[in-house]
Amino acid sequence: MRIMQAYRFALDLTPAQEAVLSTGELEPNPRYLDAATRRIRALARCASRRVGPDRRTGRRGSKRWQRASAQLGRAHARVANRRRDGLHKLTTRLAREYGTVVVEDLNVSGMLANRRLARHIADPGFAELRRQLAYKTSWNGGRLVVANRWYPSSKTCSACGAVKTKLALSERTYTCTTCGLTLDRDLNAARNLATLAAEASTAGSGPVAGRGADRKTRQGGPVAVKRQPGIASASKTGTVPPQGGTSDHMLRKAS
Template identity: 40%
Template sequence: MGREIKRTYRFRVYPNKEQRRELAQTFGCCRWVYNWALEKKKTAYHREEEVLSYTDLSSRLTEKKREEETQWLQDVSSTPLQQSLRNLDRAFLNFFEDRAEHPTFKSKKGDQTARYVGKAFDIREENDKQKLRLSRMPGLVNVRWSHELPSKPSSCTVTKNSAGQYHVCFVCAEEVDPLPRTKEDGLSFVGVDLGIESLVTLSTGEKVGNPRWFENERERLRREQQELSRKEKGSNNWERQRKRVAKVHQRIQDRRKDFIEKLTTRLVEDFDVIVVENLSVKNMQQSGSLAHHIGQAGWAQIVRRLEDKCKWYGRTLVVADKWFASSQRCSECGHIGGKKPLDVREWTCSKCSAHHDRDINAAKNLSRVGQTRIHAPGDLGKPDAFEVVGSGR
């Protein structure tokens, strides 16, 4: 009883000069179409006209291509342009369903993207090497294949980041089987908390991820940015330095992503029930330095990946509300000992004398939330029980 999932695979690509030129033009046209469609939608909204659908915009785009001033839209593949309209649709849907902010105009400065679907791309062999063919692109594009694709991809998104690096993301369908239970009798639980000395702390007592690397890279980023501010804006030196800054950014982002992927895979493999905290912005700010390492966005990403992977592999994710004060409550007896400043790393419970490491205690409390929820749902809502706001969906 496997289920089909869609997974994204990302690779570095190395377009040649001619291909880079073609891509630049495609990116520009995609951005133009996106912004043009967004403008059209906004105007229609303000005039209280009917909402412009994807189909409306698509036929208007066809007209636009015939107009003399915008004929250059015909110079690039039509697929990525259509996909820009799809992206805008998706952005509005996310906005209406409260998952994202209102769509904004795309800028030349941000990451540039173009998505190819259907017959607009495929993978072909040339001189014993697998390469990427894109519609209207001269020649085949070199890809650094860091892993194998499980199936024929359904879409392919090419991006250029501000460091000038190119990547491609393939979406592939894949069949996965739910994982067997980790124990013969009963269930295994793990609480996952953001640590302060480590990136993440588990209720098993394990601290995962040393923040030192992030600290060093952040320091490097700060130095490079300082260097950039000393250069004359727009000069060759400035441009070179700007790329250097962008590369450090990209490296931090890649490393964080890699950390999150590995962590979430391991948690899903090792435990039946995973309990995380529902962190609000306020809580993240309180936790000072760690917010820099993983950050609000990083934590949201961890939770999102756990949601996906729990669904794929038949695990349960419990999202616990913050109110039960995980850092103040003794995980042994439940006594709430009052607020503890961030520099208090260890403490002893005044009621049961249990000695606690701050982060591990918090993770253990989370694990208990899961045990309460899964074994005795009837206890929920009683004054002494831990509250749970979400559950494995």
């Protein structure tokens, strides 16, 4: 097993959208939907010009409409299958090579409200990525740590720990005004998540300061408090016992 690393799927909405590991390794995003957009639009226009079904009169779609609709459905299915295949290959490699994997609890539904970025945010499949990592890390005897939604991974300097009050999405390079660190925004965030994983692994040996930020969710509602690393929501994050062998070995011991 290699040294524990943290993994962060970088939300880079530029043409260089990619996944960034704390080691500096970059995993490019294939952007399957964008690659197939031109063909999907052409097939959709072709189907719209055919005589389709009419529920009011009970008319069935013409043969040409049925063929065009079938072609459009196959194009969408191919995008979904390619995305699923790419996610399986990526998550399998990460779960096998790393003992601890860290992801962020992103508010994807809120991010999709931006109509200019919704398609780019929905294309990588964040929920499916996290779901696959949850059970694959368990299979390989590792663990999945989910960073708090309000943990400022992008705003925090990975060298000195200073936190910026604001960081625009267009700022792709992180520059610390305290220590002068200049680093790629996503790589800086991945290193912060690696530090969070290290704190979570040593939480049982002594007190560790909570990370994250208090935030009121609604008027008069509950307040999200700082979470101590290594505890809370362990069952929800797919965390498993520390590595003591492969998953098959643990199953044999349990039997």
